Amino acid sequence: MKVVAFERNLQGTGASRRLRNTGKTPGIVYGASAEPQLIELDHNALWHALKKEAFHSSILDLEVAGKSQQVLLRDVQYHPFRQLVLHVDFQRVDASRKLHTKVPLHYLNQESNPAVKLSGAVISHVFNEIEVECLPAALPEFIELDLAKIEAGQSLHAKDIPLPNGVSLTAHLEAENPVVVSATIPAGAASDAAAEGEGEKPAA
Template sequence: MKVVAFERSKQGTGASRRLRNSGKTPGIVYGGASDVQLVELDHNALWHALKKEVFHSSILDLEVAGSSQQVLLRDVQYHPFKQLVLHVDFQRVDATKKLHTKVPLHFMNQETNPAVKLAGAVISHVATELEVECLPGDLPEFLEIDLAKIEAGQTMHAKDIVLPKGVALTAHVEAENPVVASATVPAAKQSDAAADATGETPAA
């Protein structure tokens, strides 16, 4: 995904306020062997880009003064109540060095799951993203979580996810192995099932 930015020379609260008043958003680019670079971006274009999941989880081609560099979006500061982006941070990536970043989770096949269709189970998405490590060229836009076979009462953990080649969970995620999805049967459904088994009608 390509992002166009422009060099800026002035910094400070006053300069940033003037930028925002003119429809621009201040930002910085850091990392690698190069110095920190001050940039500005068109606010409206940035606002719409931030609504796209891929903008948050993919390697971006950031063009500044005709020169392109690969970066990751690392931080966004929003105004507390206005639809306004106050500042953005981009980190340069090195194609030869592994990076740590969070990748969104996409849950698949929930509607066809037998526990949902037949037992009335409810599948909860406990996590929406996971932190992985990989080379920039191996970074996936998202990780697919197949919910076709999770059974009522079961949970799915980070280590249960089939990761793409070259992608691994970061050490702390590997150690914690957090729950990413769970399938539960609501109490009312359990009560109905017990009543069916005994032939009794549950008390109102």
């Protein structure tokens, strides 16, 4: 995705407030052994871009003063109750160095899962994104996890996620291997099933 920004010379609370009053959002670009660069972006264009999943998880082409650089969105500050973006941070990407970032998880075939359809199981998503490390060129926009065969009472852990080539879990996730998704049968559904089973038994 391409993002167009402009150089910003003034900084401080007052300057940022005046900038926002003109429909602009202040931001900063940092990293990759270069000096931090103050920027400003069109607020409305930024607001709409932030609604797209890919804007948060993909490498972006940020153009400032006619020069393009690859960046990741690292932080967004929102107004507590107004639809207003107060500030954005972008981090430059070095093509030769691995980056650590979160990638969205897309769950597939949950509705057609037999445990859901036949046993009344409820599938709970513990994580909607997963932290990975990889070179910039290998960064996936999202990672898919097929739930077609997860059974009632079963959980899938971080290490069960099929990762694309060149992508690995971060060290702490590899060590902790937390539950990512689980399938449980609610107490009400379990007792209903037991009651049905009792009703089917022939009289003594």
